[in-house]
Amino acid sequence: MPHDPTLERLANATLLVPFESLQAPRWILDGLADGISGVCLFHNNLESPEQVTALNASLCEATDTPLISLDEEGGDVTRIGQARGSDYPGNAALGAVDDTDLTRATLRALGVQLSGMGFNLDLAPSVDVNVADDNPVIGTRSFGADADLVARHAAASVQGLQEAGVAACAKHFPGHGATSKDSHHTLPVVEADADLLRRRELLPFRAAIDAGVRSILTAHIELPGLGGEGPATLNRALLNDLLRNEMGFTGVVVSDAMDMRGVSGEIGIPEASVLAVAAGCDLLCLGRFVYADQVARVRSALVQAVREGRLTGERLEEAAERNARLRDWVKESAETKATAEVTGTVGLAGARRATRVDGDIPPLDNPYVVEVEAPAGIAVGEVPWGLGPWFRDTVRLSPEADEPAAVLAAAADRDLVVVVRDAHRYPTTQEFVSALLSSRPEAVVVEMGLPIWRPDCGAYVSTYGAAHVNGLSAAELLGSAGALEATQ
Incomplete structure (x- = not known):
């Protein structure tokens, strides 16, 4: 050629x-x-x-x-x-x-x-x-x-x-x-x-x-x-x-x-x-x-x-x-572009305004936080999500491999927070969470995807996303001392 x-x-x-x-x-x-x-x-x-x-x-x-x-x-x-x-x-x-x-x-x-x-x-x-x-x-x-x-x-x-x-x-x-x-x-x-x-x-x-x-x-x-x-x-x-x-x-x-x-x-x-x-x-x-x-x-x-x-x-x-x-x-x-934005401030402000609470979040004293794993799509990739940065006792569990009974035993005598992501897409996640709520109906559920599946629970928090600022806005509402200190 x-x-x-x-x-x-x-x-x-x-x-x-x-x-x-x-x-x-x-x-x-x-x-x-x-x-x-x-x-x-x-x-x-x-x-x-x-x-x-x-x-x-x-x-x-x-x-x-x-x-x-x-x-x-x-x-x-x-x-x-x-x-x-x-x-x-x-x-x-x-x-x-x-x-x-x-x-x-x-x-x-x-x-x-x-x-x-x-x-x-x-x-x-x-x-x-x-x-x-x-x-x-x-x-x-x-x-x-x-x-x-x-x-x-x-x-x-x-x-x-x-x-x-x-x-x-x-x-x-x-x-x-x-x-x-x-x-x-x-x-x-x-x-x-x-x-x-x-x-x-x-x-x-x-x-x-x-x-x-x-x-x-x-x-x-x-x-x-x-x-x-x-x-x-x-x-x-x-x-x-x-x-x-x-x-x-x-x-x-x-x-x-x-x-x-x-x-x-x-x-x-x-x-x-x-x-x-x-x-x-x-x-x-x-x-x-x-x-x-x-x-x-x-x-x-x-x-x-x-x-x-x-x-x-x-x-x-x-x-x-x-x-x-x-x-x-x-x-x-490049000669006329805006340059005066404060990036972190506007993002967290938006995340706070987006976060919704159905029900009343009780005072949470050293809660046990359970994150139910959800597959990351190819477009999203492996990016951290959840409430782990703000709560000391946070565990990430698989709804297929882990047992609700073990979670209930570990969370005995402690407030329970369950974190999910697009639970409406995963029947195994719904079954796992429902099993937890059957014994702990007062638990708080945090949905970090779209709030389509809404179980009966003590309080339901919707963040409409799993970005860092979405998680931080939820942690603030849940009373995380680390989250509140981070945003002072």
């Missing part, structure tokens, strides 16, 4: 790539110099604020204003808060408060923190309308189940992030909130007619576009009601006819991770990447583990597709131009 540096550089311009280490490897620096638009950082790239700031500065030395992105939603999906949980309460909590000024201030504070470390593109906010209680991938990442509520907070989030000089990326277009399967593993199908999808799923994206969102991220889901087959990421009718022509979006269309089975499980990442660009994606988020050799295969596939006539050179040029405009916006906005 003859070498075509111009075509290869155009192909590079569609790439948002991960890498494997805490420092930028040579192939990343060379790739940026050769036209790769940017990088996406994950847990394996982040060790400390100082390390991240230095890393991002080294990336900017390789080329002028590369896109430096991450999945930082605040709340449960956090990269910068991986060590102890996020300092921001997350979308479900912000939706529960329903104060758009708070949402805008929270996302502006997050944006200021990200910008200070050198990030300029945040793959957030999630503007999915979470109407499926059993949704395994959205849940607390959504502002709620009401489209109008989600729409107004989508706009506020976009405005807040972009006031800080960080490009927002509304996701997951056309809307992942009605799915009961995870597109990391399979291709979910949303069975709803076009009228409902336009009134519900599309409304927040229209609000984000009206708010000036610079990018929109696609979903690997199928929506027959809106036309076409296969995942939205590969569907030209959705990305071009609907998003571009009908909805008037002129910014960058970013793919969700191309290593997810919902898009590439049957055809492989290089072929899926070709189809995504042909359908209208401008920037390919390749995923977490797609490194040098695989990136080269994606680039080669794009070049070969142009030579075979399966992908036009004009489509690559269009994508490259949009991505260049986004980089220009980032560079220009």
